[in-house]
Structures are given as C-alpha cells and as structure tokens.
Amino acid sequence: MSKVEMTVNGRSVSGDVEDRTLLVHFLREHLGLTGTHVGCDTSQCGACVVHVDGKAVKSCTMLAAQAARAEVTTIEGLAAGGELHPVQAAFKEHHGLQCGFCTPGMIMAAVDMINRHSGKLDEKTVRAELEGNICRCTGYHNIVKAVLAATEQMGGAAKVAAE
Known part of the structure; x- marks a missing residue:
C-alpha cells in the first residue's frame, strides 16, 4: 500500500x-467521484478522461500513484459556482448526449481540445480529435455542433463545414 496525495477539483x-x-x-x-466512467479498461473508449495538470488523460491507463502531487479535474469539478462550464452548457443546448455514458469523457476531451487549439477549431479537427472517444448513441453530429458552439462561446473561432 502507498499513500497518494493530490488535488482533485x-x-x-x-x-x-x-x-x-x-x-x-x-x-x-476512494473519492466517490463517479462521473468519471469505466468503459473499456483498455483506453479505447475515452469514457474515463480527466485532466491531470491541465491535460486530458485517460484515467484507466494511469496509476493513482502517477498522479501524486498533481492537480486533477474531473467532470464534477468542471463547473464553477453552480454554473455549467461552457462546454457542458453547449452539450446540453445542442443535444450532444443521449444515454450520457460517454458524455463526461467527451466533455473533458473537448475542453482540453479547445484549450490546446486556443479556441480555433473547425469541424474536421473536432471530428479527428474526438476519435479516441466512443459514443454508441449519437453519431457525433450534435457532439461536434456542441464543441464548435462552446468554442465560439469561449471566445474562439469555430468553422463548420458545409453540410
């Protein structure tokens, strides 16, 4: 047994x-933060994505000890002051979820993507970068719309390909 200390949310x-x-x-x-889901246990589905020191990580591939002394943010810690994070709000507004199982990982991956691209995203990039997150319900159309809408709301430039 090892003692693990970190900052979570x-x-x-x-x-x-x-x-x-x-x-x-x-x-x-140990912490009762069940918004982070266990989907495949092999890093294929992305349901377990959290942020470790500001970067998206599939938490089913990282030992707790590897996160010692790190800053970890889960879906529960994304909202601030009772207000949904812009990406959470966009998923709700644009129907970017159905069963909701993949949603926490999708949202955490999307926040990381928007941050890494300084809010400059287009549909092709969003689709390519979300390949590591599997959704079996929506077909991704509304998820992509939600990410692009959140990008705009967060002050970035989003481009949607001609439909």
Whole structure:
C-alpha cells in the first residue's frame, strides 16, 4: 500500500491505495467521484478522461500513484459556482448526449481540445480529435455542433463545414 496525495477539483485529497490502483478507480472508489466512467479498461473508449495538470488523460491507463502531487479535474469539478462550464452548457443546448455514458469523457476531451487549439477549431479537427472517444448513441453530429458552439462561446473561432 502507498499513500497518494493530490488535488482533485481544487481540494487536497489523500488515500492509501495498492500500487496497481488506477486513477479512475481511486477517483470512483476512494473519492466517490463517479462521473468519471469505466468503459473499456483498455483506453479505447475515452469514457474515463480527466485532466491531470491541465491535460486530458485517460484515467484507466494511469496509476493513482502517477498522479501524486498533481492537480486533477474531473467532470464534477468542471463547473464553477453552480454554473455549467461552457462546454457542458453547449452539450446540453445542442443535444450532444443521449444515454450520457460517454458524455463526461467527451466533455473533458473537448475542453482540453479547445484549450490546446486556443479556441480555433473547425469541424474536421473536432471530428479527428474526438476519435479516441466512443459514443454508441449519437453519431457525433450534435457532439461536434456542441464543441464548435462552446468554442465560439469561449471566445474562439469555430468553422463548420458545409453540410
């Protein structure tokens, strides 16, 4: 067992975990943050995406010990002051979800994408970058619309290809 300390959603947390404990399991089982989903356990689906030190990470491929002393943000920590994050609001407004299972990972990946591209995104880039996040319900059209709308709302430039 090892003691792991990190900051999760702005709060200092610690816990004793087995060395093989994955970050996703630490978040869900030790901290009760169940918005981060376990989908495939092989890093194929993206349902477990969180931010570690500001970068999107598939938490099913990272040990909790690797996140020691890091700043971790989960879907629960994305909203501030009771207000939805612009990407969360855009997913709601543009119907970028159906069953909701993939939604937390999609949103966390989208926030990272918008940040990395300084808010300058087009439909082709969004579709390419979301390839690591699987949705079995929506066909991605509304997800892409939501990401582009959030990009504009966050002060970026979004371009939609001719439909």
